[in-house]
Amino acid sequence: MIENTRFEDAAAGFEPLRPKLTRVAYRMLGSVPDAEDIVQDAFIRWMNIERSDIREPEAFLRRTVTRLCLDQLKSARRQRETYIGPWLPDPVVEEEEVExxxxxxxxxxxxxxxxxxxxxxxxxxxxxxxxxxxxxxxxxxxxxxxxxxxxxxxxxxxxPRFQIEKQRGLALAEAFFTASRSGDLKTLGAMLATDVSIHADGGGKRPAAIRPILGFDAVMKLFEGLANLFKTTTFIRAAFINGLPGFITLEADGELQTTALEIEDGKVAAIYVMRNPDKLKHLH
Incomplete structure (x- = not known):
């Protein structure tokens, strides 16, 4: 009974802060499951200390989470040195732009x-x-x-150099999806900046370019080559992905994919594609 009360008291003080702490951890690590694990570790520590001595729980827990993240970053950097292809952070899907x-x-x-x-x-x-x-x-x-x-x-x-209005951003994302997946290369080309780039993270688990695709001609050539495969793509919804307008799709191989678009002066300047299934699990 005493142990249950202790747990409930710890949870009552911690749970309202969990979203903020997870936000700190995710932005430190770029990984959703790692951030959740760090925050859970902080909760276990919170549960086992004398909490009456803590005057500012939020500051104490933020310090704990940050220090745990600093320890984790040391091993994460070593892992990324051997990562196959471009590394992108786990996609976080949001209804609004996060600046x-x-x-x-x-x-x-x-x-x-x-x-x-x-x-x-x-x-x-x-x-x-x-x-x-x-x-x-x-x-x-x-x-x-x-x-x-x-x-x-x-x-x-x-x-961020400018803020894109929510509906405008989502409309651009949907228009980009339609043009790229229907094979309408003329419309697609009109949307792209001359120095546009594609960064695709497959993590060695799904096919993806192992280096960024750079420049208008190279990007258009890629979309032209993938046109037939793209016809079997299922559009799920448009959303802001890590603060950028984009969309979630179900691809020909039956796996999810996220595409985020960096917009500059009304043109698509960079395309970030997450294909690594390990980084998409939380979206299911």
Whole structure:
């Protein structure tokens, strides 16, 4: 009975914070299941401490999650060195555009050290002061400011440059799907920027280009070659995927796929395709 009460008390304080903590962990790691595991680990620790001594539960748990993520990033970096083809973060499907961390920015964060990534996210994205960031990563505030400055230099070009209106973004995504899957190459070509690129993550589990496809001609050639295969694609729905307009499909092999579109000046500048079934499990 006492143990049940202890568990219920711990859960009552933790569960309202779980979505925020998962958001921090996902943006640190780029993996939905890993983020969920980290947050669950934090809950187990929360359940086994003397919680009456914690004056600010949210700050305490955010520190715990961030530190667990920093440990995880060390092994994650080694795994990505042997990853087959381009690595993309797990797709997170949202009804609205999320401005803080879009897919291009998450890719830019991969170039940062774990500490730079933590400082940038905690300070620039989640709005924490440097004193709190300092306590979280166990570095003095001056060092945290230097880490943040270096991080900004690396990711400046990947920050969202403009906001696309929700319905406009979803309409562009649906139009792109229709043109690309129907073989209407003229309409498709009119939607693409001259320096458009395709980044497809198959993880060695499904066919995908092992290097990004760069430039208008190469991208059009790929779509032309896939035209017949695309005819068996089933459109599920349009949505914002990691902050970018896109869509979810059921492909010819019976597996799900997400496609996210980076839009610049009304043109599709980059196409991010997730085909790795391990990264799509949570969408089922």
């Amino acid at each position: 803080d961390v879009t897919l291009p920015l998450m890719l830019a964060l991969e170039r940062l050290s774990p500490l730079e990534r933590a400082v940038f996210l905690l300070h620039d994205v989640f709005g924490l002061g440097f004193e709190e960031v300092s306590a979280t990563i166990r570095r003095d505030p001056a060092a945290c400011r230097q880490l943040a400055s270096r991080a900004r230099e690396h990711v400046r070009s990947a920050r």
